[in-house]
């Protein structure tokens with residue numbers, strides 16, 4: 001690998017179906033490696049903190065945003081909120097304490113842990129410290145409180161690794177076979193159904209529905225249970 005050269009950051013609103021299928025397969029492999037005593041593969045919500053700890057030796061810590069900014073040497077008055085931080089050297093995932101105060105906070109917490117775990121699995125060899133601003137991680141506090149107002153097309157362009165980590169987290173928290181079963185039952189509001197069933201916030205559920213639609217075009221991605 002050449003040092004000192006960085007590829008230009010590619011921004012995307014959605015990943016290519018082939019990339020989504022690759023992430024899906026990766027998550028299937030991980031799920032198949034989780035021993036029963038950590039997770040039986042069925043109970044919900046998916047115990048993502050426990051999986052991070054027991055499979056990847058990553059401790060999840062809930063910390064203030066000030067502490068996060070300090071850890072990455074950023075202005076404490078920084079404009080954007082920080083949702084999560086992966087400190088792979090220390091073996092820790094830090095998650096924003098402030099977000100837990102919201103009624104959507106525990107769902108967001110799980111998504112952020114899944115997102116940082118995605119960085120650990122897919123990107124950490126290039127970058128030992130990865131921090132994720134709210135805007136990259138997925139949604140802002142305003143989005144969460146906006147209820148059904150979110151634009152379903154989610155047009156905010158993100159760096160590819162952020163989009164990948166989002167897809168990884170959604171795939172971990174909403175196992176594909178279970179999602180297929182839920183959608184096959186044709187719920188009146190598929191997004192709301194996934195939110196409730198898997199304990200996730202709205203945007204990940206919106207994206208999951210979209211991902212499954214895209215995956216139909218690339219054949220069977222991770223069909224077996």
Ligand SMILES: [Zn+2]
Nearest residue numbers: 131132162165
């Ligand atoms: Zn991130």
